[in-house]
Amino acid sequence: DYLVLTHPQSDHMNGLRFIANTFDPEIFYFNGDQVQKESFKQLMQILKHKRTKVIVPQHEAEKLKVGNVLVNFLALRPSDFHNPVSATLNNRSLIVLINYGNYRIMFPGDIEKEAEKILVEREGARLRSQILLSPHHGSKTSSSSVFLKAVRPQVCVISCRGNSRLGFPDKVVLDRLAKMECIVLRTDNDGMVSIIIKGNRLEVKSFRSHFKTIYTLTSHGDPGKRFHIKIADSFNL
Incomplete structure (x- = not known):
């Protein structure tokens, strides 16, 4: 659809x-x-x-309702950047926030620290997400400390290939996530990552774990509902 x-x-x-x-x-x-x-x-x-x-989607958050799932789109225009040089294709990525029950999953594209700063200033606590797809594949140009503190992810999925010539994910990013005690899954190590929400329970599984539950979150919610997302690098498909 x-x-x-x-x-x-x-x-x-x-x-x-x-x-x-x-x-x-x-x-x-x-x-x-x-x-x-x-x-x-x-x-x-x-x-x-x-x-x-x-x-x-325009400057203000645009919403899409699909059954019990609410999708928010956050858009950055070139005029949002103080320095025009920072308005790169990466920084103008469309940010997708998927809300289901009490859980939120963020897909930020390839935004880098300049766009992250604008988003934090504009959205603040509204960026809070339990699951984060690492911006720009775990590049050191992204996942700034101020952005990660605003999002406060409990699980971070990094879409990357093994032995990347670009060095993704960068050790700097991995260290930041480790200090936050954030669970990190990488598509180069874990294969396809599966996120399943069953009412008030969120489960994280991976191909390499034979889809056994790696991590679980619980919250107050409708125990009768179910939602499923799969994340993979094209190299893993």
Whole structure:
């Protein structure tokens, strides 16, 4: 029904052409950047052919309600940055917050410390999320201390490949998360990560653990509801 692209970079969008062709999404959300890449042009042509509605969330948080799931989109425009040089494609990533029951999962794309600072100043405690997909694959340009203190993740999933030439995830980021006593799962070590919410209970599992429960959170909620998210790097699929 819904297809989301945080920003049009190859490692985030190449698989979307197959998904758009196969599953006929009704609505496509993305950050609005028009890049001159053939893969992006092909994706937009597919969406046009499928008559998929394209939505670019604006400055204020845009919401999407899907059953019992509430999705918030946080958008940063070039005018939000004091220094125009900081308004990079990474920093303009569309931030996705998925809310279900008393739990929140944050997908921040490739935002870096400049965008993180703006988000903390603008959103403050509203960034609080139990589960965080590490910004920019665990790069040292992201996951600043001020951002992590605002989000306060209990579990952080890092989408990365083993022996990356870029050095993801960076030791600086891993040390920050360790000091926060945050559980860290990496797709290069753990494979696909599965997050299952069953009412007031959240379970984290991974492919390498044979999908045995690695970590559990509990809260007050409806014990009859269930929600499931899977996170994997394209290398793991």
